[in-house]
Amino acid sequence: MLQQTTVVAVVPYFERFLARFPTVRDLAESNESDVLRLWEGLGYYSRARNLRKAAEVVVREYGGEFPADVETLQKLPGIGRYTAGAIASFAFNLRAPIVEANTLRLDCRLLGFDGDPRSKAGQQVLWSFAEAVLPKTQPGRFNQALMELGATVCSPKNPNCEQCPVQAHCRAFADGTQASIPQPATRPAITEVVEASIAVHQRGKYLLRRCPTGERWAGLWDFVRFPLDEIAVTKQPSVAKAASRESHHHERIALLARDRSGLSITLGDLIAELKHSVTRYRITLKCFTATAVSGELLSTAEWLWVSPQDFDDYPLSVTGRKLAKLLAIRAAK
Ligand code: SF4
Incomplete structure (x- = not known):
């Protein structure tokens, strides 16, 4: 939990985590979504996934007792040389360097x-x-x-x-x-990218996609999201051309959203523009609402239709959470 953050920021996460999973068995029996929900906002989500997997191994192969030697510790998911040395020396007082x-x-x-x-x-x-x-x-x-x-x-x-x-x-x-x-x-050079996040709406619910293994935020849910670099907003030469380019952009975004989800949509308002950084990418995220018109969701991903009042039940990406909060406020008005 403490990677790239401060103790002060971590304490409430740690306390909530231990209250929910007081023993290694509780963690081993949990589902990944619950773990990610409690980890949400800390980043480095592979650590949360690995922690849960390591708990499963500890329960299955070691009867719920944490192994006490550096070599065995390093065989657990997510535990490298430093973490193994830290556990062995802090918890078992073994002469293990870090x-x-x-x-x-x-x-x-x-x-x-x-x-x-x-x-x-x-x-x-x-x-x-x-x-x-x-x-x-x-x-x-x-x-x-x-x-x-x-x-x-x-x-x-x-x-x-x-x-x-x-x-x-x-x-x-x-x-x-x-x-x-x-x-x-x-330090790697910073790359600026523009992405779109589309809150696709149908009968009072919004479409969420579970980020698959290998994607940024694997295991978390997000709105329909894709890169938008090639149609990044450019300076408009005239009002007429600006209007035509705007409508062209909307059509392109709707097509990209269909490629991503399988659904044809009518694009609505641009409701937010969020800036955030992930590793070497500085991302401008354009958030739109949209209405689902037709089509079928792609079978290559996991999807859910969720009411704004139920967003809290799911672990969301950082920007997904910000957009979810905006949508919840709009729905409450
Ligand atoms: S270890 Fe050396 S460099 Fe670091 S604070 Fe002490 S004297 Fe200074």
Whole structure:
């Protein structure tokens, strides 16, 4: 839950999650939709899906007891080397090293390591170091202390070296190279995209599509959504041409919606334009209402017709939730 977010933001999610799934058995017996609904808004949904799958394995293969060694832990869905080390050391107090964002930065500085910490060679250096410094007693507390030190003292910018308890052992401090260590990760270029989300309406209900495996937001529900780059809004040369281009756009969008859903629609209003980012994509999402006219839903996807008052029962994508709220407000008027 804590990936790419803060403890403060996570606490209410964590509490709701534990209240609903107090034991590993409760989680193993849950359905994916319930888990995703409680995870909604945290992002990184594969973690929620994997957590549930891991609970199933723990119950089925280990009688509901979490395995306590790093190797077996890494066989569970979604558990890599770092998470396995964290579970083994925090929960079972085993001498298992960890390297994650905060300790990676701290360890690079302590070692004065100015190579690429994400390369194979860099990872080898860091994992060996993390293992070598582990104490015989309380390795779990030690690992947590390193993470905390990295997060609160050895921060990415302006580390607080004056107050740092390990200053005397820090190579980067001695060399004055804290600002350039660790080597920054190369960030992928941002791509701007335009997409459409169509709230297709029929007899008071709206059409939702379940995002299949392999798609962004797999397992969550969303309105009929597709890329719109090629018909992104352009500058209009005159009022007459603007009107004709507008109607052309509407027809194109209706055709794309039919390709996506199987239904012919009459496109309604543009009710919102939402901006959001997913990995390297900066997305402008144009949200329209529409009325279903004819056709049959494609059998290649899961579909549901849902009343605005029932949107809360389903896990939705972030933008799907925003659009659902707008539709619920419109329906209540
Ligand atoms: S002395 Fe400064 S750079 Fe070195 S570990 Fe401490 S905070 Fe980080």
